Structures are given as C-alpha cells and as structure tokens.
Amino acid sequence: MGVVVELASAKTAKAGIDPLLRLTADDMAAVNTLILSKCGSDVEMIPEVAKHLIDSGGKRLRPMLTLSAARMLGYTGDHHVTLAASVEFMHTATLLHDDVVDESDMRRGKQSARMVWGNQASVLVGDFLLGQAFRMMVDAGSMEALDVLSTASMVIAEGEVMQLSAAQSMETTEDDYMAVIRGKTAALFSAACEVGPILADAGKPARDALRSYGLNLGLAFQLVDDALDYGGSKADLGKNVGDDFHEGKITLPVLLAYRRGSDEERDFWRTNMEADNAGEGALDDAMVLLKKHGAIDDTVARARHYGEMARDALAPLPAGEHKSALLDVVDFCIARVS
Template structure:
C-alpha cells in the first residue's frame, strides 16, 4: 500500500553514509561499548528494555555526526565518545517516550518496548537513559556542550507537547508544523553536530555552521519520514505504512492535501483525522488525494530545500574527509524516498 516514489536521480540512487561509517568506525566501537555499559543496571528490567531498542538496528547517525564534527576540527581527547553516547541515549529515550505517546506497536520492524513491557516501564527506562546521558555530559566537563545538549532535551520535550496539542487538528498551519519538527526532531540533530566543534575549541563561526547544518538536516530528515509514511514501504519505515494517518498525526503531506483540496476533500480529511474514520479504504483514498495534489512530491521538495541549506552551511568550512562525509549524509537522508 502506498505510492512508490522514484526521483530518478543517479546521485540519490548512490547516496550512502559509508564514508561517515568508515571515518567513525573506531570511535563508534567505543561508543557502542559505552552504550552497553551505561545501559546496565542492577534493576533487571532496565537493561532488558533499553537493549531491546538499542540493539534493534538503528544507524546511530546522530552519534556518528558528533564524532565526525569533533574530528573535523582536530579534536584528540576522550570527550567526544561520551558526548556521542549521550546523544544516542537522548535519542533512544525520545523513541521510548514517543512510542508511548503515539501508542505505536512497531519500531524498526520490531514490537515496541511498550507492547512487551508496558507503557510505565518504557517511560521510566527512557528517564533512566536521560539521567545516564546527563551524567556523561557532566563527566566531559564542558559547560557549553552541557548547555547545548540540556537545552535540546528541553526543546524536544516542548516539541512533543506541541505535537500533542496539534494532534488531529486539521487547521494546523505549515509554519506551526515546521515549528513542531524543528523542536521534536531537528533540535537533537543540531545539538549532535554542534557539540563536536565545541569540545574541539573551534571558532564561533564553525560552531554556528555545524548548528545550522544539523538543524536543517533534521528538518529534511523528518520531512522525508513524512513522505515515506504514505509513499514508502513497511521495510523502509520499520513500521506500517500509513501509521501517521491511523494515529491522526498532522504531517506535511496531509497538510498540503487538506489545503489544496476541495470542500468535499477537506470534509474527508476532517472525518479521517479528527473523527478517526481511518480504515484501510480511507488510507487508500488519502494516498490518492496526495497523489492528485502532488503533496508527497512537494514534501520531498521541501526536504531538498532544507538539505541545500544544510549543504550551504558547511560550504565555507575547510575541506576535510569529515566534511565530505557529512555532506553525503544530506544526500542519503533525502534518497530514502527512492
């Protein structure tokens, strides 16, 4: 079920994060070991729940960004490993909390932790991981890095509440939606990229460049996720196609279709999203309306726009292998719709 998106662009068909993986391989080995160590607890359920999600096959893109951004400016200390692990724990905690709020059954193709251990355990283990993340940030000893990551944790929580307030509200504007994903998704991408130059004592200009790169990459990443929910496959998503629709989530393809639709079409969207009439037949109709109005393709175009801003943010920086790898990440994120 869904529309197959094919951008027919050679560079996107070949897009890969392999350069980033190769450059950070040694340090990611240390990050992975630290993840397993810090997820441990004498309380048996904590490592069980944490490792269920930690071991489920995520790419760990955010911690790799932290490692590459530090190396880009010649960092040679130990703090980047702890900060990268903190970033991954923050991300994992957010996913555990998200699945409870969204009542999700699948995450990365597996049953969510809440389906196995319940909502309470998922929330509390997420809180444990956040606590471990902040302990590692303190151990690094950089107040600036701590400030950036702590601020992002607060902003992410605000984004979750903003999304909850906008749930099933078809009058949400595009600007309001972008504010939600800027907080909920892009804030952690931005922080993950910015703490690298911070601990490497890079210049303010370099720090701001990585902040902008991460922020706009995060916006592009989320918009592609939005497109994939209606135009991808379950294998792409690690969840069921149309889950956003069934959960009444306001996303970019839906907003564009609603605003571009006829009066009858807008009545359909209100019935489906606000009143919960969202069975498989309604999903097929929703995808058909998105195709009619070009909503999925235009969501991808918006993602490309933010991707180009991310690319331009890095343009003035010195040429390094890490810079090339971070640019590849932009193409990879957008190419996921192929």
Template structure:
C-alpha cells in the same frame, strides 16, 4: 508497487547514496566502538529489566546517525581529545529515551521492523527506562566538564519534549499552518541533530563561527530528515524500512503531506480529511483514499522539494570547513537522508 501507494520520483536513487552511510561508518568505526562500549557500560543496572528493555531498542539495527555525526564533526574540525565519545553516547541516550517515550504516546507497535518495548513490557517500564537513559545522558554531559555543552544538550532535551507536546496540541487539527508544522519538526527532531554537531565546536574550542556552522548543518539536516520521514508514511518505501504505512494517518497526526492535501482539496475532500483526521472516524479503504488524494495533489513531491531545500542549506553550512574526507561524508549523508524516499 501497488497502485494505491504513492510513487516518489527523485533526483538520486537510494542505491547510489546508501553507500554514504557505509562511508560514514567506516570513517568513525574506531571511535564508534568506544561509543558502543560506553553505551553498554552506562546501560548497566542491578535492575535487570533496565538493560534488557533499553538494549532491545539500542540493538535493534538503528544506524546511530546522531552519534556518528558527533564523531564525524570532531574529525572534520580536527579535534583530537576524547570528550566527544561521552557526548556522542549522551546524544544516543537522549534519542533512545525519546523513542521509548514516543512509542508509548503514539501507542506504536513496530519500530525498525521489531515489536516496540511498550508492546512487549508495557507502558510503565518503557517510560521509566526512558527516564533512566535521560539521567545517564545528563551524567555524561556533566563529565564533559563544560557548562556550555551541558546547556546545549540539556536545552535540546527540553525542546524535544516541547516539540512532542506541541505536536499533541496540533494533532487532529487540519488548520495547522506550515510554519507551526516546521516548528514541531525542528523541536522534536532537528534540535538533537543540531546539538549533536554543535557540542563538538564547543569542546574543540573552535569559536562562535564553527559552533554556529555545525549547529546550522545539524538543524537543517534534521528538518530535511523529518520531512522525508513524514513523506515516507504515505509511501511504499516505508514497508522496506520496517515501518507500517499510514501510521500518521491512523493516529490523526497532521504532517505536511496532509496539510497541503487539505488546503488544496475540494469541499468534499476536506470533509473526508475532517472525518478521518479530526474526528478519527476511519473506515476500511480510508488510508487508500488518503494516499490517492495526496497523490492527486502531488503533496509528497512538494514535501520532498522542501526537504531538498533544507538539505542544500545543510551542505552550505559546511562551506567554512576545509575539504576533507569527513566533510565529504557529512555532505553525502544529506543526500542519503533525502534519498530514503526513493
């Protein structure tokens, strides 16, 4: 590991929990085939560019974690219907649409180790295909024949956009509070995790306690997931995950590692952060300096400590469900999400 990249030492190593994804995939494999078939079917369009562009991202090796959580939740609560197949597809379409839009907004060039759609086809087709996928997701929601499901997923889609806009307003603002940061990541990431699980409680007709437990699990897992993502942006692990190190820094995106480093820094260090993040005047060597300051103030480990806290809350939310293979898999996925940092 190069000396200018932060090393993050954790409780669990990635190789001990990576199998959690394999177990979850095996658990829902048959239903995931149905979801994948539905994805392909609903991506069809006489306009050839739409399935081509959408397929570029959908087939790019993402783990499909959110739809898998929908399927695993259904298994855990003993739901035996079919409505969760369409809902898992709707969740994946919402997620894919937001990624397409995010890459345009962030001017990203790399996603999961591949060139982004906006880099290949341009911004306009990418945004429009994202809109197409949102529309398809709403069709699938309506087909669930549940106004409550429609409300949960439609609200999630709206809140994700609010989170992205809030992030734009806090970009380059080093005075962003940790509470505002948590508000941003809850909206842009955790809300979809929450909805992916909560809708299962609705279609399973499990009552308020079940719905709330599933929603809490998804929300806390989503917060932990994003905290780890934001820590990874300053870590050598990022390169192994097919992403550039320091994208957030280059974009002036204020995340918890930088919020904490700015607060703990000397006057001279704060001047550095203001120049590079607020005024976006960056020079060669600035990313290395940022990583060094983050290392000096131990802000990555503190970010991961918070992720572990939310991960523990996610696991506790599942306490109302009886022990099962599905429940165990959903607990293990929490450890996997956090272990990505190590």
C-alpha cells in the same frame, strides 16, 4: 493502488553514509562499548528494555555526526565519545516515550518496547536513559556542551507537546508543523553537530555552521520520513505504513492536500484525521488525494531545499574527508526517496 513515492535503492542510500561509517568506525566502537556499559542496572528490566531498542538496528546517525564534527575540527581527546553516547541515549529515550504517546506497535521493524513490557516500563526506562545521558554530559566536563544538549532536551519535549496539541486538528498551520519538527527532530541533530566544535574549541563561526547544518539536515530528514509514511514500505520504515494517518498526525503532506482540496476533500480529511474514525480503505483514499495534489512530491522538494541549506552551512569549514562525509549524509537523507 501504486506506491506514491518511488524509493531509491538501498544501495544508493547506503552509499551516501558509507564514508561517515568508515571515518567514525573506531570511535563508534568506543561509543557502542560505552552505551552497553551505561545500560547496566541492578534493576533487571532496565537493561532488558534499553537493549531491546538499542540493539534493534538503528543507524546511530546522530552520534556519528558528533564524532565527525569533532574530528573535522582537529579534536584529539576522547570526550567526543562520551557526548556521542549521550546523544544516542537522548534519542533512544525519546523513541521509548514517543511509542507510548503514539501507541505504536512497531519500532525499527520489531515490536515496540511498550508492546513487550508495557507503557509504564517504557516511560521509566526512557527516564533512566535520559538520566544517564546527563551524567555523561557532566563527565565530558564542558559546561557549553552541557548547555547545548540540555537545551535540546527541553526543546525536544516542547516539540512533542506541540505535536500532541496539533494532533487531529486540521486547523494546524504549516508554521505550526515546522515548529513541531524543529523541536522533536531537528533540535537533536543540531545539538549533536554543535558539541563537536565546542570540544575542539573551534570558535563561534564553526559552531554556528555546524549548528545550522544539523538543524537543516534534521528538517530534511523528518520531511522525508513524513513523505515515506504514505509512500514507503514496512521494511523501509520499520513501522506500519500509514501509521501517521491512523494516529491522526498532521504532517506536511496532509496539510498540503487539505489546503489544496475541494470542500468535499477537506471534509474527508476532517472526518478521518480529527474524529479518529478512519474507515476501511480510508488510507488508500488519502493516498489518492495526496498524489492528486502533488503533496508528496512537494514535501520531498521541501526536504531537498533544507538539504541544500545544510550543504551551504558547511561552506566556511575546512575541506577534507569529514566535510565530504557530512555533505554525503545530506544525500543519504534525501536518497531514501527518489
């Protein structure tokens, strides 16, 4: 069958992030140097596992948001580099843990760390990276930033546990789903943006604006990811298409198709999502139902809605290159689908 979601061209999507890449290039070079230095350990497996994922081509969007938010508000020190590296270590640790929980074979187009070194090593190296992240937060010398990022770490863990609880249950509500993605994805986007104005001592209005921007950007980002799982490609996703379906993850496209479906269609979802019993051709059948009920299109529409909320959140902040770049990032996140 045909692809459900028509992907935007790679050129279109890349254009949306180019200004941010340019503005943060020098700072990101310092972040990358710091990341490599903090991966070091006398335990040989730790740098091997960490660098396997760190070197695998992620966009490093979250640390760039930290750098840009700080620079936009006039910060001239170097602690934003330390906190940006901390944010990336937090993200990398969650990816290592997620792949174990989800039993994922691929990450960013290559074998996941758990497939190379095993589950135990992936979990423990993830713990090492979290420890390094917290050490760097302390090095930055801001108790407020430490509070924001440590709280985000707790919320991310809560979101992952909520997702585990909701997996393979068609009784999951849309509110449940939104709570999961606020925790597991949007919380780190939000914290990554908020620590910028903290370092710049920019005051509560700027903190509130960038926290809201990051939260809504993170929601839009995850909604697009969930749509792409049923309409993207292996190259676009860096993992197998339909992994969410085969893992029994209850995402918004599935919830919408389930609620709108007939009794027979709801039986299909219960059989294939709850019983972990997806048969031959079940993914193709699922995609037919998703398209029939407009579930992918409506998920993308929700993503655009949160994208507009992210844009609106930046309205009170000063105009300039960094603000324009952050607005362009919203386009980048949505442009992964047309």
